Amino acid sequence: MSRKKAPKSVIKRLPVYLRILDNLIRRDVEVISSRGLSDETGFTAEQIRKDLAYFGAFGTRGTGYNTSYLRDKLMRIIGLDKKTRLVIVGAGYLGKALTRYNVLKNPYVDIVGVFDANPQEVGSEIEGIKIQSIEDIPEVLNKQNVKVAMITVPAEAAQKVVDSLISLGITAILNFAPTKLIVPRKVQVHNADLTIELQSLIYYVMEEEKEEKESRIQK
């Protein structure tokens, strides 16, 4: 295992490649060049070749990548060829949406618990999974080896929830709470910010309106 460790930015692009490959396979595209992958992803062909080279030699010079082969390799590299156990803490609308989405769409995910602080939510079911009280988290995590948690609690509750999860063995957190979490170095936190995409979209709408106004003035 003397291979150079791939930086975080590369790892974040692997799921994008996977998504594109899924689309290509659905469209019966069997082979794609790094140039073709560039058109689909918006990353440069050179970037794509460099990214994939961290994990091995997958393409054929002058031909490109076999889409199914590369897809299977990426699934294994990311770790989606096995089920990953995870818990979801916070069963508001977003927690429920994520539970349903993962049960229906992500076969590589095994949701071993969905928890909420609200007694009125506890006991109700989403896609066959019963919502449990957050007080039951230690019991569930002590019984099973779980490393991954999704957090959809309110911002002001997030840090406390996360501290407790880390003390119970969680090492990877997908944080949907709009707050910055403080965690030990060995814990990975990815922040899923639903606002960032919206803001960059608003930028383009505003630009368009500005251009429209300017072209009207010029007339």
Added chain:
Amino acid sequence: MSRKKAPKSVIKRLPVYLRILDNLIRRDVEVISSRGLSDETGFTAEQIRKDLAYFGAFGTRGTGYNTSYLRDKLMRIIGLDKKTRLVIVGAGYLGKALTRYNVLKNPYVDIVGVFDANPQEVGSEIEGIKIQSIEDIPEVLNKQNVKVAMITVPAEAAQKVVDSLISLGITAILNFAPTKLIVPRKVQVHNADLTIELQSLIYYVMEEEKEEKESRIQK
């Protein structure tokens, strides 16, 4: 307006800078260097200086950026100093979560309609906004100038919904449906993929487990 047009990748980083600046201001940090911004964002200092230079000269050489000043400038550049009208189509768990989140947290957003195809949802309220039938979309969009839509309908319904929205004047779409949308060139689509962050997180968990196993074997 001879300024060079900023590429999409730059525009996508502006909200990240904004988020970091908000955090810094909350921590009473008044000035930050591009180096400091680099530590907070993970982008290189050079990248940050280059990104911001598209929009003007905001820093002082040798000192850095005034956080409040840069924040206000970015708000204006992105277009968050005015309210943007938008509609949300799909009032399942995710649509409701987005409605609530935007009403409570995003003062620059004005949700003028939330729509769903399910008659059982129509008439119920989230944060004071009444869910309307998707059949009411044309009436609402004809009455008001709306350019932005968030789509949280099932994948198989998304294209039809989007075609209809575009015919009614929508030019910017934030798509949460797990499908690729086909739109005219002048329409902006941003795909918000809740799975991509999860997958790169799973990669790190798998890596960690591999390392643990290897270190056990070596013992």
